[in-house]
Amino acid sequence: MIIDISHHNDINLHNIDRTKLYGIIVRAYYGLTGEDRNFKKNMQYLKKMKDMPYALYYYSYAKNKEESEKEAIRMDLYLEEASAITGRLPFCVFCDMEDNNNKNSAEHILDSAFSVLNEIAYKNTITFGLYCSESWFNYYYADMWRGLLERYNKAECLLWIAKWNCILPVLRNNIDCHIHQYTSKGTITGYGDFIDKSSILLETLELAQKINKGEYSYRDVPLTGRDETEREDTYMKDYRIADxxxxxxxxxxxxxxxxxxxxxxxxxxxxxxxxxxxxxxxxxxxxxxxxxxxxxxx
Incomplete structure (x- = not known):
C-alpha cells in the first residue's frame, strides 16, 4: 500500500508498521504561498527511511494559467529541499487538481502546470503526475489527456486517482491509473487516526523503487503510450497489484x-x-x- 500525508496527519513515520508499506506521498505546499507545516518534519523522518520511496504533491488553487504556472514553479524549490534533507529524490511530483469547476479553464490550468512539472521531472530524472478523483478526471481531463502527454512527454507521467470503496477506477478512453487512492478512512498500526491509503501497480512500484535508488533512466520502458489495441475491450485490464x-x-x-x-x-x-x-x-x-x-x- 501507499499512504499520503499532510499536516492534517500529525504522524510519526518512525512509529508506524511498515510491513506492507511501499511508499509515502507527502504534501509539500498549497497554492501560491502556503507551505505544509509538517513538510520539513516529514522529510526528516524519510531521511532515516532510505529504502522507502516517496513522492511530493501540492494542492492547486489556481484560477487561471498564470497562477497555475507560478504554483508549479514552486515545486522546484521544494524538490531541492526534499532531496537535500533525505539524500535522495522523490519518485514523482504530483499536482492535486480539484478546485476549479469550469471545464475550459480547468484544461488550460492543467496544461500550464504540466508544462512546468514535465521540465522539472525531466531535469531530475523522475516522474510527474496528476491527482484527482475518477469523476473529476473523466469530466475534465479524459478527452485532452493523450494530447497533453504528446506535448509534455520528456518525463513519465503518472495518474493517481481517488475512488473510494471500489477495486479500481474506470477512466474513459482506456487511460491507465497507476496509483489508486481507495479510502480516506484507512488505518495503520502505530497511528491512532484515519489515513488515506492507495494501491499501486507493480510496474509503477518498480519504477518508484528504481528512482529511490538512483537507478532510473529514461531509456527504461515507459508506462504511458502503450499499445491500447491489446486490450480485450474498453474495461478489461490486466492489473498486477503490488500488494x-x-x-x-x-x-x-x-x-x-x-x-x-x-x-x-x-x-x-x-x-x-x-x-x-x-x-x-x-x-x-x-x-x-x-x-x-x-x-x-x-
Missing part, C-alpha cells in the same frame, strides 16, 4: 479472497462490488465470485 492490502480489507466485506493477478470486469465488477458494500448480501458475493474470480479461488 493485496486493499483486497485483505475488502475481504471483510466480501468474505472471500481476491488473487493479486487477474482481469477486472470494469463497470460490471464495480457495480457488483457496490452492491456488496451496500447490502453485504451473500447472493451478490457468490455471484461476483462465480463471474469474476479465477477458478479455484474461494
Amino acid at each position: 493485496n492490502t486493499f483486497f485483505e480489507e475488502l475481504r471483510a466485506e466480501m468474505h472471500s479472497y481476491v488473487n493479486n493477478d487477474f482481469k477486472l470486469g470494469g463497470c460490471q465488477l464495480e457495480e457488483m462490488l457496490n452492491k456488496i458494500f451496500n447490502q453485504k448480501a451473500d447472493t451478490y458475493i457468490n455471484l461476483a465470485k462465480a463471474k469474476f474470480l479465477p477458478k479455484g479461488i474461494d
Whole structure:
C-alpha cells in the first residue's frame, strides 16, 4: 500500500508498521504561498527511511494559467529541499487538481502546470503526475489527456486517482491509473487516526523503487503510450497489484479472497462490488465470485 500525508496527519513515520508499506506521498505546499507545516518534519523522518520511496504533491488553487504556472514553479524549490534533507529524490511530483469547476479553464490550468512539472521531472530524472478523483478526471481531463502527454512527454507521467470503496477506477478512453487512492478512512498500526491509503501497480512500484535508488533512466520502458489495441475491450485490464492490502480489507466485506493477478470486469465488477458494500448480501458475493474470480479461488 501507499499512504499520503499532510499536516492534517500529525504522524510519526518512525512509529508506524511498515510491513506492507511501499511508499509515502507527502504534501509539500498549497497554492501560491502556503507551505505544509509538517513538510520539513516529514522529510526528516524519510531521511532515516532510505529504502522507502516517496513522492511530493501540492494542492492547486489556481484560477487561471498564470497562477497555475507560478504554483508549479514552486515545486522546484521544494524538490531541492526534499532531496537535500533525505539524500535522495522523490519518485514523482504530483499536482492535486480539484478546485476549479469550469471545464475550459480547468484544461488550460492543467496544461500550464504540466508544462512546468514535465521540465522539472525531466531535469531530475523522475516522474510527474496528476491527482484527482475518477469523476473529476473523466469530466475534465479524459478527452485532452493523450494530447497533453504528446506535448509534455520528456518525463513519465503518472495518474493517481481517488475512488473510494471500489477495486479500481474506470477512466474513459482506456487511460491507465497507476496509483489508486481507495479510502480516506484507512488505518495503520502505530497511528491512532484515519489515513488515506492507495494501491499501486507493480510496474509503477518498480519504477518508484528504481528512482529511490538512483537507478532510473529514461531509456527504461515507459508506462504511458502503450499499445491500447491489446486490450480485450474498453474495461478489461490486466492489473498486477503490488500488494493485496486493499483486497485483505475488502475481504471483510466480501468474505472471500481476491488473487493479486487477474482481469477486472470494469463497470460490471464495480457495480457488483457496490452492491456488496451496500447490502453485504451473500447472493451478490457468490455471484461476483462465480463471474469474476479465477477458478479455484474461494
